[in-house]
Amino acid sequence: MDDSERDEILWRLDERTERMDARVERIDNRVTQQDEVIDDLDQRVTRNTTILAGFTFGLSSLIATALGKLHALFNLK
Incomplete structure (x- = not known):
């Protein structure tokens, strides 16, 4: 193998x-972008879960x- 062949091989490898x-x-x-999207979705899920818990509490209180x-109204004897 002469120098030109070796140089050609090294150039191809480079x-x-x-x-x-x-x-x-x-x-x-791409991995970095996917991590950012996953973090954003995780924050949205956490926020929506908190909102849902608040609505559920409010609805159950109502x-x-x-x-x-109603119980007091029908028990007015």
């Missing part, structure tokens, strides 16, 4: 390494109050 590095960087960027008033 080109391939650069392509692989670029691909790894693109994949890393129903308990209404049932208490």
Whole structure:
């Protein structure tokens, strides 16, 4: 193997390494974007769960109050 063949092989390896590095960087960027989306969705789920818990508490309080008033209304003997 002469110097020109070795240089050609090294050049091809260098080109391939650069392509692989670029691909790894693109994949890393996608992973970062996916992590950001997952974090955003997690925050939304937490917020919506809190809102749902508040509505549930309010609705149960309203129903308990209404049932208490109905009970008092029908027990006025």
